[in-house]
Amino acid sequence: xxxxxxxxxxxxxxxxxxxxxxxxxxxxxxxxxxxxxxxxxxxxxxxxxxxxxxxxxxxxxxxxxxxxxxxxxxxxxxx
Numbered sequence: 001x002x003x004x005x006x007x008x009x010x011x012x013x014x015x016x017x018x019x020x021x022x023x024x025x026x027x028x029x030x031x032x033x034x035x036x037x038x039x040x041x042x043x044x045x046x047x048x049x050x051x052x053x054x055x056x057x058x059x060x061x062x063x064x065x066x067x068x069x070x071x072x073x074x075x076x077x078x079x
Contacts, residue, residue, distance in 0.1 A: 005069055017070035027062035031055040 008014035034055035038048045064070060 005067060009069070012072050014064065014069040015072045016068060017065060019065035019068065019070075024062050024066055027058050027065065031058040031062070034058065 005014060009016070032055075034051050038051035038055065040048075043051075061071070
């Protein structure tokens with residue numbers, strides 16, 4: 001089943017958000033930083049994965065913000 005961002009809003013998983021170029025640049029900067037950090041020699045694979053995961057999370061947050069939304073913390077499932 002394909003869900004739209006409006007479906008996410010109805011389910012409480014996202015809410016409208018007015019973003020800025022600066023916010024998106026900062027989020028992508030965090031992702032770049034984390035991608036560089038996860039390649040640090042001597043870092044355990046668990047930490048590498050955790051840092052790379054955070055880079056993906058920051059990138060997804062930036063994409064959501066660019067689309068005019070942000071993730072919501074308290075979902076409300078509608079029947």
